[in-house]
Amino acid sequence: MIYTETTDITDSPQSRRKTPLRGPKEQVPAIKTPIPRVLRRRTISQIYLYHFANRTWQICHSTEGRLQQATLDLLAGCDIQFRRETRLDIALVKNLPIALIFLPAADIPTFVGEGRVDLGITGRDQVAEHDAKLPRGETSGVEEVLDLGFGMCKLQVQVPEKGDITDPRQLIGKNIVTSFTALTEAFFAKLEGDGDPSKRYREGGGWDLSTKVKYVGGSVEAACALGVADGIVDLVGMCTLLYFPSVWPSRANHYCSSTLQSPARR
Amino acid sequence: MKAAGLKAIDTVVESTAVLVKSRNTKHELVDLIASRIRGVISMLPCRSCI
Numbered sequence: 152m153i154y155t156e157t158t159d160i161t162d163s164p165q166s167r168r169k170t171p172l173r174g175p176k177e178q179v180p181a182i183k184t185p186i187p188r189v190l191r192r193r194t195i196s197q198i199y200l201y202h203f204a205n206r207t208w209q210i211c212h213s214t215e216g217r218l219q220q221a222t223l224d225l226l227a228g229c230d231i232q233f234r235r236e237t238r239l240d241i242a243l244v245k246n247l248p249i250a251l252i253f254l255p256a257a258d259i260p261t262f263v264g265e266g267r268v269d270l271g272i273t274g275r276d277q278v279a280e281h282d283a284k285l286p287r288g289e290t291s292g293v294e295e296v297l298d299l300g301f302g303m304c305k306l307q308v309q310v311p312e313k314g315d316i317t318d319p320r321q322l323i324g325k326n327i328v329t330s331f332t333a334l335t336e337a338f339f340a341k342l343e344g345d346g347d348p349s350k351r352y353r354e355g356g357g358w359d360l361s362t363k364v365k366y367v368g369g370s371v372e373a374a375c376a377l378g379v380a381d382g383i384v385d386l387v388g389m390c391t392l393l394y395f396p397s398v399w400p401s402r403a404n405h406y407c408s409s410t411l412q413s414p415a416r417r
Numbered sequence: 418m419k420a421a422g423l424k425a426i427d428t429v430v431e432s433t434a435v436l437v438k439s440r441n442t443k444h445e446l447v448d449l450i451a452s453r454i455r456g457v458i459s460m461l462p463c464r465s466c467i
Contacts (some may be wrong), residue, residue: 221434228457229450249446260437269442270450276432292440296451299458302434307425309418319427331429338429372421384429387418 221301222272226251257330264292272299276306276331276386283333286356303388306331308338310382311375319382324361328380332366335384339364 226233233242233251242251254262259273260281275295282291310316323343329335337348340358344350353359367374374380418425436454438447 225454225457228460229453231450231453247446249450263437263439266439269439269444269447271437272434273437274432275435276430278435278437279430279432290440293437294440295435296438297436297455297458299434299436299454303432305425305431306429308427308429309423309425312422312424317426334429372418372423375423376421383423385418386432387425 225272225299260293270296274302274304276304276334280331280334283337287352304386306334306384307387308382308384309372309375309387316382322362322382325363325381326379327362327364327382327384328367328371328374329364329384330366330368330371331384332364335364336360338384 231247231249231251232245234245235242235251235253240253242253244251252262252268256273256277257280259268259271260278262268263271264281271293275298278291278293278295281293285291308319308322310322316322319338320342323339327335327339336358339360339362340348340351343360343362348358351359365380367379371383371385374383436451438451
């Protein structure tokens with residue numbers, strides 16, 4: 152007899168036909184840290200804080216829309232089990248001694264590079280912006296481990312469609328609006344120095360530019376129409392989302408349960 | 418970009434989501450999580466086939 156994933160050995164053919172394809176929903180038992188006797192009578196929030204203080208390792212990831220759902224799917228696929236309370240930026244993982252912190256994507260390189268956060272998931276553009284803001288000669292505390300392959304986007308120089316600008320060199324000396332000021336300044340320093348940004352070094356850090364780069368937090372694309380800028384530097388998404396088949400968590404669960412049960416029943 | 422009447426003339430940086438780690442971390446679970454994430458990413462179906 153060939154045992155497939157869905158075959159239960161002890162079932163009769165009738166009941167086997169009725170066996171649902173989806174596996175039984177089994178809760179994986181969480182690893183429980185024993186609560187010391189001193190804390191047993193304390194309130195729940197104090198115990199919660201105690202547990203959090205005991206966690207030694209932390210991961211943080213983006214709370215911004217583009218990356219968020221894919222990141223949550225990815226963590227679920229890695230069997231990192233957590234429940235995020237509404238309005239809380241910290242979630243404790245049930246089956247590993249780690250805590251998750253949800254932060255804006257732009258803040259993650261700072262927390263990972265200079266704080267006590269060990270791992271982070273963010274965009275490469277944000278890491279590059281963080282590195283570009285560092286003083287010259289200083290090595291970044293952020294190290295890339297893995298390209299996750301989703302959330303692909305480009306940071307592009309954009310100008311009005313009806314204008315006469317076709318080359319980024321024509322923007323030298325004009326107003327640029329962006330959320331990525333450090334990367335933009337480095338880009339225009341390279342343009343103004345004819346490929347050699349060191350010509351535009353300023354004493355004590357920063358760049359000596361004739362182009363005026365201004366910071367705007369959001370709605371960068373409106374800056375040209377509103378007369379603030381001659382050109383903008385903004386992200387353009389490439390619509391590459393992570394494809395997670397919705398069935399595989401239950402399949403995986405079922406596969407585990409059937410392989411564990413069969414030898415015991417023989 | 419099109420809706421705002423803009424056109425792209427140059428690319429500053431190309432980006433994807435990345436997993437980053439702190440350079441001075443020594444925690445043993447970092448490698449475990451990184452290898453798990455690597456496994457999940459490599460298991461996913463090819464994105465160009467969808």
